[in-house]
Amino acid sequence: MSSHDPVSGYQTQPPYNGPAGPVGPPPERPVRSQDTGRKAGLVVCTIADVAAGFLGLWILLFLLDANQGNGFVEFVHGVADWLGGWAQDIFTMDTEGLRVILNYGLPAVIYLLIGHGIAARLNRA
Numbered sequence: 001m002s003s004h005d006p007v008s009g010y011q012t013q014p015p016y017n018g019p020a021g022p023v024g025p026p027p028e029r030p031v032r033s034q035d036t037g038r039k040a041g042l043v044v045c046t047i048a049d050v051a052a053g054f055l056g057l058w059i060l061l062f063l064l065d066a067n068q069g070n071g072f073v074e075f076v077h078g079v080a081d082w083l084g085g086w087a088q089d090i091f092t093m094d095t096e097g098l099r100v101i102l103n104y105g106l107p108a109v110i111y112l113l114i115g116h117g118i119a120a121r122l123n124r125a
Helices: 031-063 071-087 096-124
Strands: none
Touching: 031 071, 031 096, 071 096
């Protein structure tokens, strides 16, 4: 039996010789479990990115003095208020722009750190 792949010329891994002889490769985690972990990690990472994106978009719209009566701006502001409600008025600055950056930026950073941390853990599991 040749240990060369006839197509590419690369050596293939010899069969695993366990206690009962050549029985195949050593047992590994099922591929399905790996795929599930990666998909779950991708979902968690995407949710964290979207949440941080809404918070960052609201900061940008506020700093650019967007029309607060516009439907899109109202929607983004509402979502950002809901996502960052727990962090409102942590920082009370005299400058309104700096206050918005800090009070909405902190939740964005925390969502990114926690979301990507959970996603990395799911990818390893």
